[in-house]
Structure formats: structure tokens, C-alpha cells
Amino acid sequence: MIIDSIQNKHIKLIKKILTSKYQKKEQKYLIEGRNLVDEAIHYQEPLEILATEQAAAYLSGSTDHFTLISEQVAKYLSSTVTPEGIFAVMPIRQETPQPGNWLIFDELQDPGNAGTILRTADFFDYQGVFFSPKSVSPYSPKVLRSAQGSNFHLQVVIGPTMPFIEQLKSWGELVLGTTLHEQAKEVQDLDLNEPYALVLGNEGHGLSKEIGATIDENILIPTKGHAESLNVSVAAGILMYALNIINKN
Amino acid sequence: MIIDSIQNKHIKLIKKILTSKYQKKEQKYLIEGRNLVDEAIHYQEPLEILATEQAAAYLSGSTDHFTLISEQVAKYLSSTVTPEGIFAVMPIRQETPQPGNWLIFDELQDPGNAGTILRTADFFDYQGVFFSPKSVSPYSPKVLRSAQGSNFHLQVVIGPTMPFIEQLKSWGELVLGTTLHEQAKEVQDLDLNEPYALVLGNEGHGLSKEIGATIDENILIPTKGHAESLNVSVAAGILMYALNIINKN
Helix, strand or coil, rough: CCEECCCCCHHHHHHHCCCHHHHHHCCEEEEHHHHHHHHHHHCCCCCCCEEEEHHHHCCCCCCCCCCEEEEHHHHHHHCCCCCCEEEEEEEEECCCCCCCCEECCCCCCHHHHHHHHHHHHHHCCCCCEEECCCCCCCCCCCHHHHHHHHHHHEEECCHHHHHHHHHHHHHHCCHHHHHCCCEEEEECCCCCCCCCCCCCCCCCCCCCCHCCCCCCEEEEECCCCCCCCHHHHHHHHHHHHHHHHHHCC | EEECCCCCHHHHHHCCCCHHHHHHHCCEEEEEEEEHHHHHHHHHHCCCCEHHHHHHCCCCCCCCCCCEEHHHHHHHHHHCCCCCCCEEEEEEECCCCCCCCEECCCCCCCCHHHHHHHHHHCCCCCCCCEEEECCCCCCCCHHHHHHCCHHHHHHHEEEHHHHHHHHHHHHCCCCEECCCCCEEEEEECCCCCCEEEEEECCCCCEECCHHHHHHHHHECCCCCCCCCCHHHHHHHHHHHHEEEEEEEE
């Protein structure tokens, strides 16, 4: 049996979990595309896989919860211009944060930046990425697309930021910020041991006042040219690289 | 007099220079938004400024070539969801590349990546960014938006790549690539003097064969985690930072 109507109730419910409101309510999210679905299956059992006949041919192995959909339904569910016709409904994992290197997003908004930073955090083997409630949802299609599956390789947690920062400090972790504070240091001048946490603020107005007050050390990347700042995902990448280097030395 | 019709011939011609074909033909491009127009005026005289009545109020100083437009026309010309109602037609500068640190785009496609990398190159005071003919146009609205005015601070050149690489070599510059070659080195293991050039390839398939063959040294960023690669603008940022650090030491 193939579902070929976008009026179908089941399909309408799945479409809804593309919004962060229903992700929260249902504790589910939708991923799209062959690479992401392959990666997902590797790490966690999907609640359901939906695919067009053509895309289903590429599915390796069998699955209990499979739904065949038409090209029209695939287009309806897709967040891309050229859908690959394969989707998976995933349960949101309830993660208990473990000690290790963490990134914290304090009201970070841009989904492309968030996903790119998730990918970089995975590249540098961070323990996890923590999303404050006012940050973009880690389960938004564009975040997941930019993250390229890295969300499956590290802990992804949404929650209130202050208690989490207190927990990090109780573990002895240093909390680093990126405010251009007069005492901000270059990374190589830090006296730092792993693990630590790096807090990234909003693209426009930086760290919130409340979170800014909890920062142990602010770090900066000195500019040589005319541009006064960097895109947040580039700055995050440079800082993760630099922090990794000084910890190796 | 205010132009309030999108059928207006002059407006239609300006709309056309949003495409790389007409940018090339007319040797002009369009920038949008208060910050970019302010930055442009600072560095180079615009051929024309177009603004709504409201946006014109913020214009500092007078200009000979000013056109008042309606909100409707501003919307028509805009590449953003919420237009600020101000635009400038800029002449494409004919640049003669000078020796210095260069970035070279070899078929780089994503405008967000290209603009972000321009901004980073400016931050690290590069001499310029060279766009191969098959790369995205440096004058596309999304490149200019992501670059945040950095295109005015460095040389921006479009042209055939091979003669430019030959010129760099004739100046004694080392040409660095990012192919995962078996002899690729970590940046800190390089024996490098400024100036140098860093070539970045296509997001999907990396460096073209022809350009790959001209590379003096390939450099890599070692991964610690599961993600095997980084977004190209993050990788470029890390490499520019690392190359800058070893040149300071």
C-alpha cells in the first residue's frame, strides 16, 4: 500500500513534527535524505521510515515500521528543493549530560550556523552541544542538514542554561566565553585543562547578561585586518581548533 | 520625483545586474542595506544610490546620482525578506593582483560560504580573494550579504586560475591546497614564509585535477571525532588562523 495523498492524517501528523512546538510535544523529529537516514539507523532505531518506491530500493536491511509514500507526499514532507524521497521519524533521546568538553548555545538563532558548529564539535570530539531554550531547535531541518549526522555522534541537550553551567562548574570545568571583555585572553595565553565548556552567544547581541556573569575566562581571536568580527561558526571552529592545540602541547 | 513602478525601464535594468551574466556585461553590481551602502561610499564612489523616502533620511552627505524609489520598487529590487529600502549600483573594480597572501576559490559554489570566507580573509588581512570562472560570483547578493563589506577591504578578482597561480609562483609564493593527499601536512609542520596562497576547492568534489597538480603543499586539520570533514568556511577559517599563528612564531 502506498500513501499518495497529502491529506492523509498520518502524513499530516508527520509534517507537524517539522515545527519545534510539535517536536517538543511529541518528542520526535524528522530527518531527510539517504545519508542522514543511513547514519540514523546506525546509531538509533527510527520509529518509522517513509520512502518512495524508488528511494526504498536503496534501503539496506528490513525495517518493521516502513511506510511507502508517493513522490507528491515526499515533496510535501521535504525541506529541500530536490527531495531524495526518504525520511525517518526519530525519537528525541533523553540525554543525561556527562562531563567532557561542551559547547553551549546561548540564544544562537541561525540554523545553518548551529548545524555547522555541531559538525565541528563532532570533528573535535566534544562531549555534547547544549541548546538554551531561546536557541534554534537542534531538530530543525536546516540544523540537521548542516550537521550532516553529527547530532548522532554527541550529546544534544535542550534545557535551562544556568543549572547546566552550575553542574559543569561542580565537575570542575572552566566555562569560557567570547565577550570582548577587557580581560579577554588569546587562547594560547590560557592556563587550561580539559574538560571545559565554551559558550557561544546570539549572532547579533552576543552573550546574555545572566550567562555572561558566569563566565570564568573570555577568549578572543585577534584581528589583523579591517573586519572586526567573524561569522560565529567560523569563530567557534577556530576556538575549538586552538583549544585542542593547546591541550595537546 | 519618485519611481514607483517596477515596469520602469531604469529599474528593470538595475534588477538585471543581480545576475552574474549582466554583472559581467555591464561591469556593475548592486549592493543592498544601510551598512553595506555606508561601507561602499567609504571606499569607492557608487554609480547611483536608490532609496525610499524613509531610508534616504539616514543617508549622510549628498550624492549626485540619487534616485528616489517607492517601497514597492524596493521590494522588487531586494534579495531579503525585510528590505531596508536602500541600494547602491557599484562599478566592478578592475584589479591588478598584487603580491601578498591570497585565497583562491577553485569552483567554490555556495554563496554563503564564499561571503563568510571573504569576511575571514579580511579579518586575517589577506591581500585578496581570487574567484575561478566556475566559482560563484563575488557580486551575488548572498555573497555580498555574508561578506558584510569585506569585499571593499581586499582585492576581489575573477579570472582564469592557471595563469594566476603561475604569477603567484613567479613572485615566490608557496601554493597550498587542501586535498587529503598522503603527504598532506599539519600546518605546524610546514616550513612556510609569507606571503602564500591557499586554494579551496568545490564543496562536493574538492580541487579540480588541473589545479590540484599545481599545489606545492597540501595541508590538513586532523580530526579527533567521528565527523570526517568540516564545512569549507570553517576549514578555511581554521587554516587562515593556523597559518597566521605559525608566521607569528
